Amino acid sequence: MAEYIESLQHLAEEFGRLEGVGRKSAMRMAFSVLELSEDEAAEFAQAVVDAKQKIHLCPICQNLTDRDVCSVCSDLGRDRSVICVVTDARTVLAMEKVREYRGTYHVLHGLISPMNGVTPEQLKIKELLERVSEGNVKEVIVATNPTVEGEATAMYLSKLLKPFEVKVTRLAYGVPVGADLEYADEVTLFRALEGRREV
């Protein structure tokens, strides 16, 4: 059999690098690019480069942003005395969709996981402690996933935060155990936020 089109194969491999994209989906997307106009393809390519170049971490909450300080941290209407600690930027997106939470966030960029070699030092925990040590913080809501690693990280954080005399809470178990916060519906997330309890 003759070799197939190299640049198409290469594009499919690039799609295959992305999370959750299998071999067949990658090839389907590569074919799909060929159906775009040349301008649309150029715009697509530019969007990939732009996103990577413009987006960095917010120096305060460590969430992804394309501004100096992210839109939540720079919003004067948000309550800075409440910090919601999340695993990743996707959970911020999910929480913001609830439209009921008016505090700020702190993104850990992972969970403590000795099995996968993730130690507390690799997470943005130091930055969280700095924020809390500056005072003015009344409550830290630990909104990690209700999984073994999420719970372990929550316990670890609650111990670290004890000296600062802040209220440390956890989302209520409205979220189904073992699930991923990213895929929770708005109502479930809202219930979980309302029923949060002190650790």
Next chain:
Amino acid sequence: MAEYIESLQHLAEEFGRLEGVGRKSAMRMAFSVLELSEDEAAEFAQAVVDAKQKIHLCPICQNLTDRDVCSVCSDLGRDRSVICVVTDARTVLAMEKVREYRGTYHVLHGLISPMNGVTPEQLKIKELLERVSEGNVKEVIVATNPTVEGEATAMYLSKLLKPFEVKVTRLAYGVPVGADLEYADEVTLFRALEGRREV
């Protein structure tokens, strides 16, 4: 709620343009791009542009190629007296995986579909008739999907090809009716190829 990161949103929209990519998948892929290194992201972007710029239609069989003439049409070992007519380039990919077919292809780039406003003039039928009219073609295998539109297109082609006195065949119904050739397994495709019957 404050606006979310614009360049990330834009990238997700770009992914959402691709066939079969929903809103959540598009956002997951956009986040996934941020986990690539800057070099990897640039390479990804380049692959999109390259594929679109380098790939065009083979002047003979109308399949996608990045050469002057595609790898099948330029392969001297392929039997030019047999043409397998397919709907799109993806089906060529599926057929080539069988590794049993030694003829050439002709890609229609669609199926006749009055419901969707696709007329025979929009397909590469003229180019097929030109190839057949040059003589030397003994058999045309119409390998369109076993759906209403696929069958209608096959009937239409068989009528057009009658004056040329070539054998017009259709893949055997080894392929499950209503399915998409792209996802057929190799053995099923091979059986369908072996049991092909004259229209």
